[in-house]
Each structure stands twice: as C-alpha cells, then as structure tokens.
Amino acid sequence: MILVTGGAGYIGSHANKELNLAGYETVVLDNMSYGHQDFLKWGVFEEVDLGDTEAIRDVFRKYEIEAVMHFAAFTYVGESVEDPQKYYLNNLRNTLNLFQVMNEFEVKKLVFSSTCATYGNPQKIPLTEDHPQNPINPYGQGKLMVEKILKDYSQAYDLRYVSLRYFNAAGADPEQDVGERHDPETHLIPLILDAAAGKREDIKIFGTDYPTPDGTCIRDYIHVTDLADAHIKALKYLETGGKSEVFNLGNGNGFSVREVIEEAKKVTGNQIKATEIERRPGDPPILVGSSKKAREILKWQPKYDDLTKIITTAWEWYKKDNEVGM
Ligand code: UFG
Structure with a gap:
C-alpha cells in the first residue's frame, strides 16, 4: 500500500x-x-x-x-x-x-x-x-x-x-470530487473567484511596482x-x-496577477473589482520554472496546461463547493 x-x-x-x-x-x-x-x-x-x-x-x-x-x-x-x-x-x-x-x-x-x-x-x-x-x-x-x-x-x-x-x-479535479478549499484562504485564484461570486468586495493586488511588464507579480500556475x-x-x-x-x-509560462484577474473575468463572465495595494512581504517578482527534466525523465506531460483550463476547473469546483456548503 x-x-x-x-x-x-x-x-x-x-x-x-x-x-x-x-x-x-x-x-x-x-x-x-x-x-x-x-x-x-x-x-x-x-x-x-x-x-x-x-x-x-x-x-x-x-x-x-x-x-x-x-x-x-x-x-x-x-x-x-x-x-x-x-x-x-x-x-x-x-x-x-x-x-x-x-x-x-x-x-x-x-x-x-x-x-x-x-x-x-x-x-x-x-x-x-x-x-x-x-x-x-x-x-x-x-x-x-x-x-x-x-x-x-x-x-x-x-x-x-x-x-x-x-x-x-x-485548479481543481475536473470531475469535482475534490478541489481547493483553505481556511483561511490566501491564494490568488480562489480569492479572485470569491470576488467574481460576490462573496468578497474585491481582490487586492499586492504591489504594482514590480519589475514586470504590468508591474504585478508573475507566477507559474x-x-x-x-x-x-x-x-x-x-x-x-x-x-x-x-x-x-x-x-x-510547473508549466513554464508566467502570468501576472492582472492577467489572472482578466482571465477569471472571461471564464466566470462576471465583473471582478481589483484594488491596488502595497506589496506583500516576501513575494519574489517572478517565479517561473523549467520542467524540462520532469518531462524528459518522468515523461510527464501536463494536460491542463493553460490558464483558461486551470481557472475553468477552479470555477466549476468553486460553484459546486459553495452550493453544497463548506
Ligand atoms: N496575490 C495578490 N492578492 C491576493 C493573493 C495573492 O495580489 O489576495 C498575489 C501574490 O502577491 C503573488 C500571487 O498573487 O504574487 C500568487 O500568490 P499566492 O498566495 O496564490 O501564491 P504564492 O506565489 O505566494 O505561492 C507561495 C509559494 C509556493 C507555496 C505557496 C504556499 O510560491 O511555493 O506560497 O501557499 F507553496
């Protein structure tokens, strides 16, 4: 076992x-x-x-x-x-x-x-x-x-x-048997979905003065x-x-906080209010990884390899989890 x-x-x-x-x-x-x-x-x-x-x-x-x-x-x-x-x-x-x-x-x-x-x-x-x-x-x-x-x-x-x-x-299991549920929730995507569902007023963007194209942190989801x-x-x-x-x-693709919010607007079809505030301590500006080694040695091939798929599964789970009760 x-x-x-x-x-x-x-x-x-x-x-x-x-x-x-x-x-x-x-x-x-x-x-x-x-x-x-x-x-x-x-x-x-x-x-x-x-x-x-x-x-x-x-x-x-x-x-x-x-x-x-x-x-x-x-x-x-x-x-x-x-x-x-x-x-x-x-x-x-x-x-x-x-x-x-x-x-x-x-x-x-x-x-x-x-x-x-x-x-x-x-x-x-x-x-x-x-x-x-x-x-x-x-x-x-x-x-x-x-x-x-x-x-x-x-x-x-x-x-x-x-x-x-x-x-x-x-993201979450595409069959929605399990998914993401943290208490307290601190992660970007579930908090954005809270804002999309009207469960929170807005999503706070932690820092807009990073050395990245749109000033917000980039992550590899x-x-x-x-x-x-x-x-x-x-x-x-x-x-x-x-x-x-x-x-x-990782997927080897980086998305900024603003890009994740824009994608979540498209996936959910809802408005999402974003409020820009100061940086959160301890956040590196960019984290994007090469997974070449895992692809070569483990023959690993991510299937849900774009942000739309990731946020879509997260949103499907979110809707189910919030109807059924937490
Ligand atoms: N962010 C916001 N607003 C929020 C929440 C997050 O702007 O309300 C930003 C963060 O500043 C960061 C990005 O969105 O730039 C992603 O933040 P997450 O909190 O979702 O995740 P982290 O990048 O902080 O992930 C880190 C480590 C992981 C670790 C994880 C544990 O990189 O290795 O925290 O929770 F596993």
Missing part, C-alpha cells in the same frame, strides 16, 4: 484519487488540522499526527507500506515568517519522525512535496533544478532542510526519493491534477529502480 500523508488536503487528496485510479491501494494519514473529511473518498484513513511517532509506528505495523508520498505540511508563507517554530516543528521535526519510522520498517521509497519557495529570489528565469537555493522565508527554508536531509539519508540508508518542487498549484499525475510517475520511476532525483513541476 502507498501511505499518503496529508491526503485530506488540497494536493494530497488529488494525488490520492489519481493513485487509486491507477490501481494503487492507499492509506491516508492526516491529523485533520487543515484536512477535509469530505476529501477522504479513496483508500483507508488513519487520523494520526506526525508529532506522535508511536502512532506512526502503529500505522506501519497495521499496513504493509511499500512507499510514502509525504504531503502533510503547513503552507502559509506569511505565517511561517511570523511563527517559524510552528513551521519547523511540523514541516521539519514531524517529517523526521516519519522518516525515522520509514527507516525502522525499511520502507525505502519516498515522494516528497517540495516547493519553488526553496529557490528564493531568482537569479535567472526560468528556474532550473540547479539554480541556487536561498529561501527567503521559513516555509521555504524548512522544505530545503528536508531536501538536504533526504540527500544524507539516501546515502546512509539506501532510501530512494523524488523531491517535487511545485510552482503555484491551482500548474494544475493540481497534473501535479498529482507527476506523483504517480515519480512513484513508478522509483519502483523501476530510478535513483534519487529532484524535479520542478
């Missing part, structure tokens, strides 16, 4: 679905601090906090775990600056608990959720995997520390891992189902003897 930590969260639930569709059996482990009960639609579920090493051991005793996909983590960059301890305890210490138990039970395959936030301010675009990593916030720092620890562990304990550095995960698919490909790569590797996952 495949252990999916954080499988009740946004990216973890999409990957859990794809794993089951691909014929894998899964055990979802989640402490439900940010997870959603109604995202637990596939596999078996164990409510466990990774802070509790003995409870992790119980899961490994109960099921025959062949490989782990480790999604469980806190992901609010701003919060990580205000309360780094919260991030290091969960994203670093609890991750080490998991690795310790994997080691005890001789589970040697891991797919790890890393992030483009490990690069910090880019020196050149598009970012390739060998770009220097100088994170500018504790969230990125903690993820980078895990990447480095994995390197040591893989050499010492024959663990084989794939670290996937996601760019901006967006990647569909969550494409991310999920990359995890299956990474797992198969490890299963067929692939060596430990790191891959960027």
Whole structure:
C-alpha cells in the first residue's frame, strides 16, 4: 500500500484519487488540522499526527507500506515568517519522525512535496533544478532542510526519493470530487473567484511596482491534477529502480496577477473589482520554472496546461463547493 500523508488536503487528496485510479491501494494519514473529511473518498484513513511517532509506528505495523508520498505540511508563507517554530516543528521535526519510522520498517521509497519557495529570489528565469537555493522565508527554508536531509539519508540508508518542487498549484479535479478549499484562504485564484461570486468586495493586488511588464507579480500556475499525475510517475520511476532525483513541476509560462484577474473575468463572465495595494512581504517578482527534466525523465506531460483550463476547473469546483456548503 502507498501511505499518503496529508491526503485530506488540497494536493494530497488529488494525488490520492489519481493513485487509486491507477490501481494503487492507499492509506491516508492526516491529523485533520487543515484536512477535509469530505476529501477522504479513496483508500483507508488513519487520523494520526506526525508529532506522535508511536502512532506512526502503529500505522506501519497495521499496513504493509511499500512507499510514502509525504504531503502533510503547513503552507502559509506569511505565517511561517511570523511563527517559524510552528513551521519547523511540523514541516521539519514531524517529517523526521516519519522518516525515522520509514527507516525502522525499511520502507525505502519516498515522494516528497517540495516547493519553488526553496529557490528564493531568482537569479535567472526560468528556474532550473540547479539554480541556487536561498529561501527567503521559513516555509521555504524548512522544505530545503528536508531536501538536504533526504540527500544524507539516501546515502546512509539506501532510501530512494523524488523531491517535487511545485510552482503555484491551482485548479481543481475536473470531475469535482475534490478541489481547493483553505481556511483561511490566501491564494490568488480562489480569492479572485470569491470576488467574481460576490462573496468578497474585491481582490487586492499586492504591489504594482514590480519589475514586470504590468508591474504585478508573475507566477507559474500548474494544475493540481497534473501535479498529482507527476506523483504517480515519480512513484513508478522509483519502483523501476530510478535513483534519487529532484524535479520542478510547473508549466513554464508566467502570468501576472492582472492577467489572472482578466482571465477569471472571461471564464466566470462576471465583473471582478481589483484594488491596488502595497506589496506583500516576501513575494519574489517572478517565479517561473523549467520542467524540462520532469518531462524528459518522468515523461510527464501536463494536460491542463493553460490558464483558461486551470481557472475553468477552479470555477466549476468553486460553484459546486459553495452550493453544497463548506
Ligand atoms: N496575490 C495578490 N492578492 C491576493 C493573493 C495573492 O495580489 O489576495 C498575489 C501574490 O502577491 C503573488 C500571487 O498573487 O504574487 C500568487 O500568490 P499566492 O498566495 O496564490 O501564491 P504564492 O506565489 O505566494 O505561492 C507561495 C509559494 C509556493 C507555496 C505557496 C504556499 O510560491 O511555493 O506560497 O501557499 F507553496
């Protein structure tokens, strides 16, 4: 069975679905601090906090775990600056608990959720995997520390891992079984959809004086189902003897905040009021990644590779989720 930590969260639930569709059996482990009960639609579920090493051991005793996909983590960059301890305890210490138990039970395959936030301010675009990593916030720092620890562990304990550095995960399952729902919501696309649906008055544009063509930040939005698919490909790569590797996952196209708002107007057919305010601390002006390596080695090919498809699936999910109740 495949252990999916954080499988009740946004990216973890999409990957859990794809794993089951691909014929894998899964055990979802989640402490439900940010997870959603109604995202637990596939596999078996164990409510466990990774802070509790003995409870992790119980899961490994109960099921025959062949490989782990480790999604469980806190992901609010701003919060990580205000309360780094919260991030290091969960994203670093609890991750080490998991690795310790994997080691005890001789589970040697891991797919790890890393992030483009490990690069910090880019020196050149598009970012390739060998770009220097100088994170500018504790969230990125903690993820980078895990990447480095994995390197040591893989050499010492024959663990084989794939670290996937996601760019901006967006969109939702096209069948709307799961989707994006955060509390609090801080991500650009769901907040724009709130404004399009009239649930918030406007979308705030954080900074219009960046060194970009329209002055707003540029990001590489990647569909969550494409991310999920990359995890299956990474797992198969490890299963067929692939060596430990790191891959960027993005579309290689950058869109500015203003461009995302314009596209959302077209997709939703609604007016969206934008209010320009000051920069949000810690935002690099441009993050766009090259995923050439993942395309070549994992044979990964994103399907929802344009902003229209990404926002369309996000909007379909948004409408469903808000009618059904949150
Ligand atoms: N933005 C706005 N207004 C908003 C929200 C966001 O203008 O109300 C802008 C941001 O300033 C940024 C862009 O929209 O330029 C995207 O912001 P998001 O908050 O949606 O995502 P981030 O680019 O901050 O993503 C970061 C890291 C990821 C990490 C993620 C975790 O790049 O690696 O935060 O939430 F996983």
